[in-house]
Amino acid sequence: MTAVADALETVTGIESHLNPPPSYDLADHPVPHGREEIWRFTPLKRLRGLLDGEASDARLTWTTELPEGVTLREISAAEARELGELAPNDRPSALAVQNAGGAVLVDVASEVELSDDQPVVLRLHGESADDVVWGHLVLRVGAFAKATIVVVHTGSARYAATTSVLVGDGAQVNVLTLQDWDDDAVHLGRDAIKVGRDASVRHTAVSFGGDVVRLHANVEYAAPGGEAELLGLYFADAGQHLEHRLFADHNQPKTKSNVSYKGALQGQGAHTVWIGNVLIRKVAEGIETYEENRNLVLTDGCQADSVPNLEIETGEIEGAGHASTTARFDDEQLFYLRSRGVSESEARQLVLHGFFADLIRKAGVPSIADQLTQTVEAELAKNMLGSD
Amino acid sequence: MSTLEVKDLQVSVRTEDGPKEILKGVTLTIGDGETHAIMGPNGSGKSTLAYSIAGHPKYDITGGSVLLDGEDVLDMSVDERARAGLFLAMQYPVEVPGVSVANFLRTAKTAIDGEAPKLRTWVKDVNTALGNLDLDPTFSQRSVNEGFSGGEKKRHEIAQLELLDPKVAILDETDSGLDIDALKVVSEGVNRFRAKDGKGVLLITHYTRILRYIQPDFVHVFVAGRVAESGGAELAEELEANGYDKYVSALR
Numbered sequence: 001m002t003a004v005a006d007a008l009e010t011v012t013g014i015e016s017h018l019n020p021p022p023s024y025d026l027a028d029h030p031v032p033h034g035r036e037e038i039w040r041f042t043p044l045k046r047l048r049g050l051l052d053g054e055a056s057d058a059r060l061t062w063t064t065e066l067p068e069g070v071t072l073r074e075i076s077a078a079e080a081r082e083l084g085e086l087a088p089n090d091r092p093s094a095l096a097v098q099n100a101g102g103a104v105l106v107d108v109a110s111e112v113e114l115s116d117d118q119p120v121v122l123r124l125h126g127e128s129a130d131d132v133v134w135g136h137l138v139l140r141v142g143a144f145a146k147a148t149i150v151v152v153h154t155g156s157a158r159y160a161a162t163t164s165v166l167v168g169d170g171a172q173v174n175v176l177t178l179q180d181w182d183d184d185a186v187h188l189g190r191d192a193i194k195v196g197r198d199a200s201v202r203h204t205a206v207s208f209g210g211d212v213v214r215l216h217a218n219v220e221y222a223a224p225g226g227e228a229e230l231l232g233l234y235f236a237d238a239g240q241h242l243e244h245r246l247f248a249d250h251n252q253p254k255t256k257s258n259v260s261y262k263g264a265l266q267g268q269g270a271h272t273v274w275i276g277n278v279l280i281r282k283v284a285e286g287i288e289t290y291e292e293n294r295n296l297v298l299t300d301g302c303q304a305d306s307v308p309n310l311e312i313e314t315g316e317i318e319g320a321g322h323a324s325t326t327a328r329f330d331d332e333q334l335f336y337l338r339s340r341g342v343s344e345s346e347a348r349q350l351v352l353h354g355f356f357a358d359l360i361r362k363a364g365v366p367s368i369a370d371q372l373t374q375t376v377e378a379e380l381a382k383n384m385l386g387s388d
Numbered sequence: 389m390s391t392l393e394v395k396d397l398q399v400s401v402r403t404e405d406g407p408k409e410i411l412k413g414v415t416l417t418i419g420d421g422e423t424h425a426i427m428g429p430n431g432s433g434k435s436t437l438a439y440s441i442a443g444h445p446k447y448d449i450t451g452g453s454v455l456l457d458g459e460d461v462l463d464m465s466v467d468e469r470a471r472a473g474l475f476l477a478m479q480y481p482v483e484v485p486g487v488s489v490a491n492f493l494r495t496a497k498t499a500i501d502g503e504a505p506k507l508r509t510w511v512k513d514v515n516t517a518l519g520n521l522d523l524d525p526t527f528s529q530r531s532v533n534e535g536f537s538g539g540e541k542k543r544h545e546i547a548q549l550e551l552l553d554p555k556v557a558i559l560d561e562t563d564s565g566l567d568i569d570a571l572k573v574v575s576e577g578v579n580r581f582r583a584k585d586g587k588g589v590l591l592i593t594h595y596t597r598i599l600r601y602i603q604p605d606f607v608h609v610f611v612a613g614r615v616a617e618s619g620g621a622e623l624a625e626e627l628e629a630n631g632y633d634k635y636v637s638a639l640r
Contacts (some may be wrong), residue, residue: 350491
């Protein structure tokens with residue numbers, strides 16, 4: 001046996017060291033000090049005590065659009081577990097389950113096919129960053145159903161939420177979350193997706209607003225043949241902390257994951273964090289995974305942390321790769337455009353618009369694409385005013 | 389009327405070991421309506437000449453001058469050079485994700501002309517230019533160069549040449565990687581451009597193959613950062629027969 005095979009053998013059965021095992025027990029998720037691997041990038045003080053876990057009755061205001069075939073009802077935390085939700089994998093999500101007093105279940109019945117322009121829309125609005133709000137959601141899409149689910153966060157709160165997306169066999173699901181918070185909001189979110197046999201899921205996180213936004217998007221597979229595409233788009237302004245943590249857990253053979261997150265930063269103290277964890281378990285033969293993170297740094301004084309991690313327990317796979325870039329503008333792109341007569345500032349705008357348009361198009365939610373484009377335009381306008 | 393004069397051009401690039409001289413005094417005049425072919429072995433500095441004239445930031449001009457109709461090109465920014473009438477068809481066109489070909493072409497045309505093209509005729513012009521190069525109208529909805537085949541990239545470069553209509557076109561190994569059908573299509577595009585009044589072409593190539601479709605008025609053999617010999621179209625035939633050996637060995 002080769003040295004590599006030996007090394008692979010030794011890690012068989014060990015839990016991913018980058019991703020603590022899921023648990024409802026708060027004792028498994030102690031209050032972090034800030035040096036822990038999963039907390040070291042997060043400004044804990046700016047969470048303003050959210051991790052203390054104080055009980056709170058405050059709620060976000062929900063406005064919903066539910067197409068035919070889709071239901072929404074409140075269930076107990078115990079029912080959520082029985083439905084097979086994904087257990088909390090960090091302290092905020094464990095606190096959310098404990099303190100939310102039950103979950104909201106959105107159910108798309110089996111074989112219901114919603115068209116792209118007919119999404120399920122959940123608009124969640126907070127009144128004040130003084131409010132602590134706990135959220136617990138289960139989005140269940142039945143076998144062979146096809147649905148787009150959009151979750152929009154606006155206003156302000158200190159909000160911690162755990163969401164499970166349960167995707168039935170052969171279903172096609174597109175989930176988009178938009179974080180369009182006011183400047184003082186704190187949002188700790190965990191979206192965990194379980195992909196059924198031969199199902200495909202796209203999950204897009206779009207984060208523009210908030211003081212601190214820290215989101216997990218986790219995916220695991222209930223059976224072989226599932227595909228997940230995890231997309232993200234973020235734009236951090238001065239002083240904002242936007243953190244996106246991905247985890248593709250290839251726990252079944254013949255599964256696919258494709259991660260693409262793109263972000264821009266501008267202004268003093270703008271900070272983004274992208275952690276892309278991929279675990280290829282011993283059983284996961286024939287899988288394919290790729291992850292990329294691209295950051296455009298538009299001004300001085302920004303920090304973009306970008307960490308792809310790949311843990312591989314089997315070499316019998318189709319492919320695994322990652323890419324991460326953090327840069328100012330690509331000189332070759334600017335040269336190409338300028339060599340066609342386009343001025344430098346206009347070339348930068350074209351590249352920037354393209355950078356985001358590309359992801360908005362891939363997200364594939366036409367009903368919200370215009371809103372996203374407008375928000376990006378507004379962000380870019382700030383930048384253009386502030387520079388040449 | 390257009391004349392591109394390159395006089396004693398000296399260019400270096402920055403390397404870890406300090407500046408490295410690539411062009412060692414290039415002198416060349418492309419007169420009104422002329423097509424010049426520059427031929428040379430790999431590493432002779434042909435592409436450096438093309439990119440230096442276009443103003444790529446990687447290259448430092450250490451001496452000499454480049455004049456377009458008497459105006460100092462080296463004093464201009466990259467985009468000013470393009471607006472003055474220079475066009476570079478690149479060997480490796482750059483991907484610009486999320487920017488559609490249609491948007492790119494309109495933005496470039498607007499920049500070059502100083503005013504937006506008329507909407508009614510523009511769409512037709514674009515479709516004609518794309519069609520001339522065997523590119524489908526849906527091509528304009530794709531992101532610039534993203535996922536294009538090698539042939540599509542080159543045909544897109546020549547479609548731009550026809551739409552932007554510069555005074556002087558520099559074609560950097562436009563023939564590389566093209567099969568014979570694509571080479572013919574691309575050559576026809578270049579010949580349509582040459583057929584207009586007073587257009588200059590500087591055609592950089594490693595092979596003589598493209599010169600069967602685009603007849604040059606002059607051929608220059610480029611070796612070790614300078615022009616080693618100049619002649620008419622017959623020089624290309626000699627190169628075809630004998631290769632670059634005699635020029636390269638002369639340097640040893």
